Amino acid sequence: MQINGIPVADTFAEAFAMWGARVLITAENEKWAQAAARTMTGFATSVIGCKCEAGIERTVPAAETPDGRPGVAVLLFAMDSAGVGKRLVERIGQCVMTCPTTACYNGLTAEESVMVGGALRFFGDGYQASKLLDGRRYWRVPVMDGEFLVEERFGVQKAVGGGNLLILGDDTAAALAAAEAAVAAMQQVPGVILPFPDGVVRSGSKVGSRYKALIASTNDAYCPSLRAVAPNTQLPEDVGCVLEIVIDGLDLPAVEEAMRRGLQAVARPGIRQISAGNYGGNLGQFKIGLHALLNGAGETA
Amino acid sequence: MSALTFRLRHEPQLRVSLALLVPQTLARLSPAAIPEMELTWGSGAIKVGELFEIRGSDASHLVFEGGSPKLDRIGEAMASGEIIVRGDAGAYLGHRMAGGTIRVDGSVGAYCASGARNGFITVDGDAGDFLAAALPGEHRGMAGGLVLIRGDAGERAGDRMRRGVVLIEGSAGDYCASRMGAGTIAVLGRTGAGIATGMRRGTLLLRETPELPPTFNDCGVHDLGFLQLLYRSWASLPGGFAALPGNSLTVRRLVGDLGNGGKGEVLVWV
Numbered sequence: 209m210q211i212n213g214i215p216v217a218d219t220f221a222e223a224f225a226m227w228g229a230r231v232l233i234t235a236e237n238e239k240w241a242q243a244a245a246r247t248m249t250g251f252a253t254s255v256i257g258c259k260c261e262a263g264i265e266r267t268v269p270a271a272e273t274p275d276g277r278p279g280v281a282v283l284l285f286a287m288d289s290a291g292v293g294k295r296l297v298e299r300i301g302q303c304v305m306t307c308p309t310t311a312c313y314n315g316l317t318a319e320e321s322v323m324v325g326g327a328l329r330f331f332g333d334g335y336q337a338s339k340l341l342d343g344r345r346y347w348r349v350p351v352m353d354g355e356f357l358v359e360e361r362f363g364v365q366k367a368v369g370g371g372n373l374l375i376l377g378d379d380t381a382a383a384l385a386a387a388e389a390a391v392a393a394m395q396q397v398p399g400v401i402l403p404f405p406d407g408v409v410r411s412g413s414k415v416g417s418r419y420k421a422l423i424a425s426t427n428d429a430y431c432p433s434l435r436a437v438a439p440n441t442q443l444p445e446d447v448g449c450v451l452e453i454v455i456d457g458l459d460l461p462a463v464e465e466a467m468r469r470g471l472q473a474v475a476r477p478g479i480r481q482i483s484a485g486n487y488g489g490n491l492g493q494f495k496i497g498l499h500a501l502l503n504g505a506g507e508t509a
Numbered sequence: 510m511s512a513l514t515f516r517l518r519h520e521p522q523l524r525v526s527l528a529l530l531v532p533q534t535l536a537r538l539s540p541a542a543i544p545e546m547e548l549t550w551g552s553g554a555i556k557v558g559e560l561f562e563i564r565g566s567d568a569s570h571l572v573f574e575g576g577s578p579k580l581d582r583i584g585e586a587m588a589s590g591e592i593i594v595r596g597d598a599g600a601y602l603g604h605r606m607a608g609g610t611i612r613v614d615g616s617v618g619a620y621c622a623s624g625a626r627n628g629f630i631t632v633d634g635d636a637g638d639f640l641a642a643a644l645p646g647e648h649r650g651m652a653g654g655l656v657l658i659r660g661d662a663g664e665r666a667g668d669r670m671r672r673g674v675v676l677i678e679g680s681a682g683d684y685c686a687s688r689m690g691a692g693t694i695a696v697l698g699r700t701g702a703g704i705a706t707g708m709r710r711g712t713l714l715l716r717e718t719p720e721l722p723p724t725f726n727d728c729g730v731h732d733l734g735f736l737q738l739l740y741r742s743w744a745s746l747p748g749g750f751a752a753l754p755g756n757s758l759t760v761r762r763l764v765g766d767l768g769n770g771g772k773g774e775v776l777v778w779v
Contacts, residue, residue, distance in 0.1 A: 275737040
């Protein structure tokens, strides 16, 4: 199968069951809302090393936020709901509460929820106060610029992490341009984030390592400089650069839609093949076939 | 189905409790059984049919026509549905209310919304003393829901209030928010003496700077973001609370009562 004359490998992306939350950060202006969101989503590229994956979903106009100020929606994912709760407390406490003028609201209606503001309130050292409005409790924590307002509980739901595309290009310039185009298209999909730097990852990994201390190591099958020595290289002779885009989403349809848009956007001159990463189908709960996506179908197998 | 309507036949000579006439009780009764229900009437009893002319059948929507300040306990422990009172109501309106809506186009007596846990009460006229307050011997007053008084409130509004929102478009009598434990009270008119005496927690939002006890300290003027959430939650209400003064978040924050824990706040728009 091809898109715009570019081969699409008959393979699948192997995605995993995760738990996700949406955090809505507002501030006096968009600059500070973005500052808090960027800080909160820093060092959150992979659960392997960061304990969670997080990214900015979208900017939220003032007319859509609870307090009428400019906002930014952040999605955060971890392997279980308790993990989401711990990471939210850490990251909202260290990155949002510390940021001037911000407030922080739950942005996800879900059956389950985790305590966030109810834990952060203790920073108020007894001076904190709460308001219960329309069934939702908000904590007012006194801080040096006034009050930090944070919702007591945040909704969490089952989610999907690890959807991905592999872009095999002639060289770095071609692969990078295609990846940037794909990221721009995929970021338009609600409910997904691309957790790596500006959405792109170059150090794709495989499970395991020859070193016992490591649970993951470089994906040598896709390293161009190892084409002639890696035992199971997947690279044709003319591929000089491979970049990956990883997608986490609040549900499978959102991840699939992002991948579908990414496939279309990445098919451009200088790309030799579009593929996806998997572990043989033995680890992840979801197998998202590239051909099935292009045929309008969803998850395969 | 039309609303189940109780039209008062005559002004009652004695106080009468309408606690049994709530949607969850009436829904279980046949139309024939309702006039035979006995209401507490002074120290005795009176049948519903003797006091009211009854029409309609929808027990989830009750209407009391021809109100009286002697009609006590309207909507007591009400769990859902709607009660409309065309005229005045007596004491304990919405006492221990757990849900639903009560609308009164006249005035109400003492202890309106006392012990209410949820629900919405609107009074177009005035409210008597002890609005949303605790009954004698009880530790907690109103514990949830929202009460909107379009007129004035009597003394000790919000005494020992535990949670919820009380909005008074007119003025409040003496000792408003006394011994208040939590929740929010807002008054657009004037307030009386002894305001917030013994206040432990909660928020009292005022338009005019009150005569506070000396055990309140002035923490200065601040922009408080949570007020925007309050205003938005009131935006659909009738009357003045839907359009507060420029939706201003800027208030003077007076904290106290420092003689009683000191975690309450009186906020005055500036």
